[in-house]
Amino acid sequence: SAVISQKPSRDICQRGTSLTIQCQVDSQVTMMFWYRQQPGQSLTLIATANQGSEATYESGFVIDKFPISRPNLTFSTLTVSNMSPEDSSIYLCSVGTSGNTGELFFGEGSRLTVL
Amino acid sequence: SQQGEEDPQALSIQEGENATMNCSYKTSINNLQWYRQNSGRGLVHLILIRSNEREKHSGRLRVTLDTSKKSSSLLITASRAADTASYFCATDPRRGKLTFGTGTRLTIIP
Numbered sequence: 001s002a003v004i005s006q007k008p009s010r011d012i013c014q015r016g017t018s019l020t021i022q023c024q025v026d027s028q029v030t031m032m033f034w035y036r037q038q039p040g041q042s043l044t045l046i047a048t049a050n051q052g053s054e055a056t057y058e059s060g061f062v063i064d065k066f067p068i069s070r071p072n073l074t075f076s077t078l079t080v081s082n083m084s085p086e087d088s089s090i091y092l093c094s095v096g097t098s099g100n101t102g103e104l105f106f107g108e109g110s111r112l113t114v115l
Numbered sequence: 116s117q118q119g120e121e122d123p124q125a126l127s128i129q130e131g132e133n134a135t136m137n138c139s140y141k142t143s144i145n146n147l148q149w150y151r152q153n154s155g156r157g158l159v160h161l162i163l164i165r166s167n168e169r170e171k172h173s174g175r176l177r178v179t180l181d182t183s184k185k186s187s188s189l190l191i192t193a194s195r196a197a198d199t200a201s202y203f204c205a206t207d208p209r210r211g212k213l214t215f216g217t218g219t220r221l222t223i224i225p
Contacts, residue, residue: 044215109155
């Protein structure tokens with residue numbers, strides 16, 4: 001298992017600003033993902049955070065809007081850039097540990113409200 | 116896009132009753148997983164069933180998988196108020212990347 005800490009847990013942001021979300025894991029993990037959950041919806045994968053290289057983005061998500069860093073095996077950041085009200089969502093960091101069969105562990109999420 | 120569709124979207128039952136949620140998916144899978152989410156917080160992994168398994172139990176949870184119908188069900192027996200949450204199925208059409216279903220909001224009435 002893995003314990004994941006996300007910061008901030010929630011924030012209210014102004015349109016046009018950017019916010020960086022941090023994800024810290026208590027152990028080294030091979031796989032780290034960022035998901036978005038829009039109000040009342042399911043989770044959508046934004047990207048896979050790759051250690052030491054550029055993130056791999058899913059269709060519909062681009063680096064300019066959601067830049068991601070992963071400097072080591074325990075830490076990653078997701079920035080939501082130039083925010084609009086449509087970016088109001090819960091952003092979730094999740095990790096998969098080596099040797100497991102595919103289950104993911106999730107942080108508590110960062111609830112962003114854009115005014 | 117969503118890989119899984121769940122039904123019902125919402126379910127309310129009396130405490131002590133059993134709750135059944137269904138999940139249908141579109142592509143072949145390595146495994147199917149169920150997660151619980153309390154009030155918009157992080158997700159908690161409940162149970163994983165491999166594509167070559169048909170049924171699995173964990174405490175009050177029973178999961179079935181029918182790969183021929185591309186469907187799964189989650190049964191929670193003897194429900195409790197603490198079971199109130201949203202439940203999501205998730206599949207892994209690509210190794211390590213889960214695709215989540217639409218979710219079922221379960222409310223247990225004391």
